[in-house]
Amino acid sequence: MKPLDVTIVGGGMITHDLLLPSIYHLQRAGAVGRIDICALNTPPLKTLQESADLVRSFTGQTFTPHPAFSEPPSKNFPELYKKVIAGMRPRQSVVVAMPDQFHYPVVMEALRCNQHILCVKPLVLKHAQAIEVEKLAAGRGLFVGVEYHKRFDRRSLIARRRYRLGHFGEFVMGEAKLVEPYYYRSSNFQNWFTTDKTDPFVYIGCHYVDLVYFITALKPVELSVAGVKGKFPNGNEGYLWANGRVRFENGALLSVINGLGYPDAGAGSNEQCLSMFCEGQGKTGLIQHDDKFRGVTHCYLDGVGCAGSQYNYINPDFFQFVPWEGAGFKSIGYGVDSVCAILNAMIRIESETASLKAPQALRRRRGLIEEVDKQGLIATPANSSINELVVEAARLSILSDGLPVTIRYGKHPGVALRRG
Numbered sequence: 001m002k003p004l005d006v007t008i009v010g011g012g013m014i015t016h017d018l019l020l021p022s023i024y025h026l027q028r029a030g031a032v033g034r035i036d037i038c039a040l041n042t043p044p045l046k047t048l049q050e051s052a053d054l055v056r057s058f059t060g061q062t063f064t065p066h067p068a069f070s071e072p073p074s075k076n077f078p079e080l081y082k083k084v085i086a087g088m089r090p091r092q093s094v095v096v097a098m099p100d101q102f103h104y105p106v107v108m109e110a111l112r113c114n115q116h117i118l119c120v121k122p123l124v125l126k127h128a129q130a131i132e133v134e135k136l137a138a139g140r141g142l143f144v145g146v147e148y149h150k151r152f153d154r155r156s157l158i159a160r161r162r163y164r165l166g167h168f169g170e171f172v173m174g175e176a177k178l179v180e181p182y183y184y185r186s187s188n189f190q191n192w193f194t195t196d197k198t199d200p201f202v203y204i205g206c207h208y209v210d211l212v213y214f215i216t217a218l219k220p221v222e223l224s225v226a227g228v229k230g231k232f233p234n235g236n237e238g239y240l241w242a243n244g245r246v247r248f249e250n251g252a253l254l255s256v257i258n259g260l261g262y263p264d265a266g267a268g269s270n271e272q273c274l275s276m277f278c279e280g281q282g283k284t285g286l287i288q289h290d291d292k293f294r295g296v297t298h299c300y301l302d303g304v305g306c307a308g309s310q311y312n313y314i315n316p317d318f319f320q321f322v323p324w325e326g327a328g329f330k331s332i333g334y335g336v337d338s339v340c341a342i343l344n345a346m347i348r349i350e351s352e353t354a355s356l357k358a359p360q361a362l363r364r365r366r367g368l369i370e371e372v373d374k375q376g377l378i379a380t381p382a383n384s385s386i387n388e389l390v391v392e393a394a395r396l397s398i399l400s401d402g403l404p405v406t407i408r409y410g411k412h413p414g415v416a417l418r419r420g
């Protein structure tokens with residue numbers, strides 16, 4: 001099996017903080033071949049190339065930038081990704097890491113060019129689009145993995161196993177919080193995180209709705225999301241805060257608070273947690289995750305912490321660089337596990353079908369994809385389209401000032417405002 005080539009479309013924060021360091025590590029291990037990164041313009045690509053963390057950790061490793069560094073920084077190339085993807089060998093990997101509203105056209109383009117896909121969450125913003133993605137991918141035997149890395153946090157995996165063994169009882173009432181740092185407001189977010197495109201519930205609340213589904217297998221059937229608007233430094237208006245209430249098919253309720261506003265001076269870098277109360281026979285059970293303070297605190301001499309801070313709660317579980325047996329540093333954590341699981345699924349699909357004739361290989365690829373769908377660990381269009389329904393319902397609700405929206409399943413899944 002030849003190593004898998006990877007093209008990342010989008011060179012922003014998630015590419016820097018998680019995707020590229022995970023993929024560089026796979027490249028170092030021989031599983032990934034060439035790496036191309038396509039952004040809207042050169043500045044984010046320069047940031048990636050010059051990143052001290054990446055240079056220190058992956059000595060000598062690099063990527064091919066699109067547009068090339070010789071292009072002026074102010075010149076935009078919104079369609080360049082099409083050319084880059086069209087130039088790839090068939091059935092390699094396209095990693096979609098651009099703003100939410102662009103996932104759909106890029107995923108569809110990459111599938112039409114016969115590429116496997118890793119897409120950051122949310123896959124797309126409409127359930128009908130997720131179905132289109134699923135159909136096109138299944139027809140060609142291409143794998144689409146949606147990167148919901150909280151699923152790979154060991155505490156989520158432990159909770160899923162024990163919940164399904166009946167150790168907690170049935171989920172009945174829960175609360176989740178994920179508030180990202182205030183400084184996000186002055187990042188590239190201000191250009192795309194506008195009220196008409198997305199909101200904090202869609203951006204990060206969906207992680208915890210997905211987690212409750214991941215742990216319990218209960219589907220959300222109704223939700224309401226109310227937002228608080230504010231201005232970004234460039235004057236664009238966005239929902240800076242959101243408060244959601246999600247009802248699940250068994251009647252359970254989850255409230256979800258999200259925002260771009262954890263104080264830059266705070267130690268946590270963000271605020272995040274999940275509590276799930278469950279009903280048993282004559283007693284109750286509880287799952288409680290403090291996802292912000294994981295028992296490690298650092299105080300640096302200088303402001304090298306999050307947003308220039310000195311005193312920090314460290315998350316050793318999501319993503320860190322650590323010394324290892326090889327050169328540089330190794331990227332570890334559940335973020336890396338999640339990216340690797342998705343790319344490894346593609347590598348397995350390709351290596352197990354490499355010696356087969358085309359029709360037989362297609363059948364086998366489809367069979368392997370169905371196995372991943374059924375296993376339900378990696379989110380795929382077939383096993384996680386509840387997320388697209390939730391996202392679609394949330395947008396409808398927040399744009400209607402928090403009116404409840406119901407989610408239909410069955411033959412004709414969809415969402416609708418609940419009247420009366």
Ligand SMILES: NC(=O)c1ccc[n+]([C@@H]2O[C@H](COP(=O)([O-])OP(=O)(O)OC[C@H]3O[C@@H](n4cnc5c(N)ncnc54)[C@H](O)[C@@H]3O)[C@@H](O)[C@H]2O)c1
Nearest residue numbers: 010011012013014038039040044078097098099100120188
């Ligand atoms: N916890 C998570 O799972 C998580 C965390 C952060 C971000 N994300 C997701 O990742 C995506 C990107 O977020 P981010 O924080 O990196 O955003 P960002 O604003 O930092 O970066 C966006 C990137 O997209 C690129 N881009 C925009 N239009 C393009 C085009 N036409 N062609 C090529 N590149 C283009 C920009 O150049 C930029 O590099 C979003 O969908 C977000 O929801 C997920």
